[in-house]
Amino acid sequence: MSTLTLREAPPERLDFLSITPLSLSGLSQGEAERLEIGTSRRGLRLGDCFTVALDRSDTLVIAGGHERLDRVGASLSGGTIRVEGDVGQRLGAGMAAGTLTVTGQAGPFAGSGATGGTITIEGDAGDHAGGAVYGAKAGLDGATLVIHGRAGDHCGDRMRKGTLLVGQAGAHAGARMIAGTLAALEVGDLPGFGMRRGTLVVGRHGTLAPTFVETGSHDLVFVRLLARHLARISEAHAALLARPLRRYSGDLATLAKGEIWAAG
Amino acid sequence: MPAWVKGAAADMDTALSAAVELLGAARTPVIAGLNADVSAIRAAYDLAGRVGASVDTLGAAGTYAELGALSRVGAMTSTPAEVVGRADAVLVVGSAPWNAALSARILDARPSRGRAAGSDRALLALGGSAPQGGTTIPAENGILPALALLRAHLRGHLADDSPIAGAAERLSGSLYVAVLYDPAEIGEFGVETVQGLVVDLNDRTRAFALPVQGGNQDRAVVPVAAWTTGQAPRVGFGRRVPEHDPWRFDAARQVAAGEADAALWIASVPAPAPDWLGRVPSIALMGDAAADAAEVVIGVGVPGRDHGGVLWNDTRAALTYWPAQGAGAPADLPSAAAVIGQLAQRLAGRSETAC
Numbered sequence: 001m002s003t004l005t006l007r008e009a010p011p012e013r014l015d016f017l018s019i020t021p022l023s024l025s026g027l028s029q030g031e032a033e034r035l036e037i038g039t040s041r042r043g044l045r046l047g048d049c050f051t052v053a054l055d056r057s058d059t060l061v062i063a064g065g066h067e068r069l070d071r072v073g074a075s076l077s078g079g080t081i082r083v084e085g086d087v088g089q090r091l092g093a094g095m096a097a098g099t100l101t102v103t104g105q106a107g108p109f110a111g112s113g114a115t116g117g118t119i120t121i122e123g124d125a126g127d128h129a130g131g132a133v134y135g136a137k138a139g140l141d142g143a144t145l146v147i148h149g150r151a152g153d154h155c156g157d158r159m160r161k162g163t164l165l166v167g168q169a170g171a172h173a174g175a176r177m178i179a180g181t182l183a184a185l186e187v188g189d190l191p192g193f194g195m196r197r198g199t200l201v202v203g204r205h206g207t208l209a210p211t212f213v214e215t216g217s218h219d220l221v222f223v224r225l226l227a228r229h230l231a232r233i234s235e236a237h238a239a240l241l242a243r244p245l246r247r248y249s250g251d252l253a254t255l256a257k258g259e260i261w262a263a264g
Numbered sequence: 265m266p267a268w269v270k271g272a273a274a275d276m277d278t279a280l281s282a283a284v285e286l287l288g289a290a291r292t293p294v295i296a297g298l299n300a301d302v303s304a305i306r307a308a309y310d311l312a313g314r315v316g317a318s319v320d321t322l323g324a325a326g327t328y329a330e331l332g333a334l335s336r337v338g339a340m341t342s343t344p345a346e347v348v349g350r351a352d353a354v355l356v357v358g359s360a361p362w363n364a365a366l367s368a369r370i371l372d373a374r375p376s377r378g379r380a381a382g383s384d385r386a387l388l389a390l391g392g393s394a395p396q397g398g399t400t401i402p403a404e405n406g407i408l409p410a411l412a413l414l415r416a417h418l419r420g421h422l423a424d425d426s427p428i429a430g431a432a433e434r435l436s437g438s439l440y441v442a443v444l445y446d447p448a449e450i451g452e453f454g455v456e457t458v459q460g461l462v463v464d465l466n467d468r469t470r471a472f473a474l475p476v477q478g479g480n481q482d483r484a485v486v487p488v489a490a491w492t493t494g495q496a497p498r499v500g501f502g503r504r505v506p507e508h509d510p511w512r513f514d515a516a517r518q519v520a521a522g523e524a525d526a527a528l529w530i531a532s533v534p535a536p537a538p539d540w541l542g543r544v545p546s547i548a549l550m551g552d553a554a555a556d557a558a559e560v561v562i563g564v565g566v567p568g569r570d571h572g573g574v575l576w577n578d579t580r581a582a583l584t585y586w587p588a589q590g591a592g593a594p595a596d597l598p599s600a601a602a603v604i605g606q607l608a609q610r611l612a613g614r615s616e617t618a619c
Contacts, residue, residue, distance in 0.1 A: 012292055012502075013512065013523060040292045040502040041316025068523075070512075089511060108511055134328070134496075134510050135335040158336075175453065176336075190408065193453060207405065211412040211422070252416035253457060 006064030021079035114143035131157030195258035212250035266563035290526035301573030304600035318500030320515035323480035326448030342472035352380035353438035360446035565597035
């Protein structure tokens with residue numbers, strides 16, 4: 001288990017794109033400490049802010065996070081990263097495989113464009129969790145994103161594939177969804193706005209757009225399979241599907257092949 | 265020529281020196297506003313590249329609502345002259361477009377060209393109130409749900425006898441539909457719904473969107489940023505290459521998070537300074553300079569009034585040259601581009617300035 005211990009609050013935003021278990025495994029202590037992670041004109045090296053202890057394993061622990069740590073685990077292709085603290089934007093963005101855990105809060109765009117692996121945020125996430133960044137094709141794109149606390153607005157915006165579980169999400173959860181599954185114990189106003197396909201499972205919810213129409217209550221085998229799948233990640237979310245469900249179809253303003261399952 | 269340092273009147277040389285000290289010592293400077301003519305915007309990007317600053321604009325909220333939707337669903341747009349000349353149905357989304365000069369031109373004339381020439385112009389207001397003779401479409405629950413409903417009706421996914429259904433019918437029965445909106449008012453979701461609606465309308469008739477983005481020079485910044493950096497306006501040069509990140513380089517966020525440690529506010533076309541300007545060591549280049557707006561304030565000429573300059577022309581929807589007005593213009597006001605150029609020159613001579 002390699003460990004990076006934060007010594008002091010970083011004076012500028014840091015970019016952790018190149019800090020993965022795989023990239024550190026081939027480096028000596030000195031080489032790792034000299035990795036550029038700063039984003040300002042002054043620049044900053046890994047050793048300036050962190051105490052580095054390497055053992056060439058596929059597990060990396062970042063002891064002491066900070067909201068200025070951007071792109072932690074971005075493009076991760078394997079191994080495990082555990083952050084004991086907060087992270088900044090784009091946690092696990094574009095990640096393909098591996099396990100990423102944050103014990104504190106995450107900034108915006110967590111899991112954006114992630115195609116595989118599992119991202120767990122034990123605290124809250126910012127806006128656009130599992131959402132697409134500017135100009136990107138899709139948000140969450142096959143990975144599993146679990147947020148135990150609250151997520152901000154636009155959670156799962158333009159998500160295309162994968163599973164997103166969140167405690168409470170703000171407004172526009174699952175907006176413009178292309179496909180995939182988003183389950184939330186609570187969402188704000190206009191969930192699924194502009195969604196084309198995909199499935200939203202929600203407990204309490206804010207105002208639904210008038211372009212979602214109720215299609216009655218169903219007893220589908222798919223729902224029981226989905227519940228079994230969700231139970232492996234979160235019992236609370238699977239329990240939503242055991243409650244009486246109303247199904248809404250939409251968004252009629254677009255392709256209208258999406259659905260919202262609202263637990264009664 | 266008016267200049268102030270910490271609220272006290274200063275000569276130009278003192279003000280420039282203070283500005284250079286401030287920018288040169290900063291770790292993460294931001295250059296914001298960019299409410300200026302093209303030459304000043306170019307100079308601002310050049311300076312940002314030299315000092316590793318990030319760039320933000322006055323109208324960024326609207327600009328990114330527009331660009332975000334454009335990057336995802338594209339856009340079918342028209343020009344003000346085409347809309348005034350050809351549109352027999354104009355749908356105005358929200359209330360902001362009614363304040364634009366274009367609305368008066370649309371109200372004052374009938375279509376004069378094309379297939380709809382000579383016919384009456386139908387005015388529909390969604391989320392605002394239509395003038396006499398127009399149709400107001402109710403949007404009690406907000407503009408977004410109303411827009412979505414309208415689009416659902418146009419696609420044939422919903423059918424009833426509501427006012428929105430009537431509006432959908434009216435629009436698809438017209439010869440040339442124009443949809444006016446302010447991206448800052450309706451946001452990225454709104455713009456995307458408008459563009460989708462226009463695409464759906466084009467299955468049956470001709471329809472175009474026309475963003476009305478008054479009150480800033482962002483439409484001039486977007487092309488300058490694109491031809492200079494290949495990116496949209498919010499770029500940062502901290503790592504010596506232009507990095508585009510609309511979240512990270514939001515100047516208000518950077519100041520609130522304590523990341524920015526110096527700011528250069530550029531508004532040679534007068535615009536209200538943001539409230540965050542006072543919370544960080546700052547320099548302001550202003551067309552309507554006020555001594556207490558920033559730590560260092562330098563009064564500059566207003567382009568199109570005190571000196572000539574290329575500005576966004578709302579009437580023509582193009583960049584056009586605006587000459588200086590009259591002979592009595594104050595000659596001692598430097599242009600913002602000249603001041604930024606001098607800042608860059610002096611910073612280059614300052615040894616500890618990186619880049």
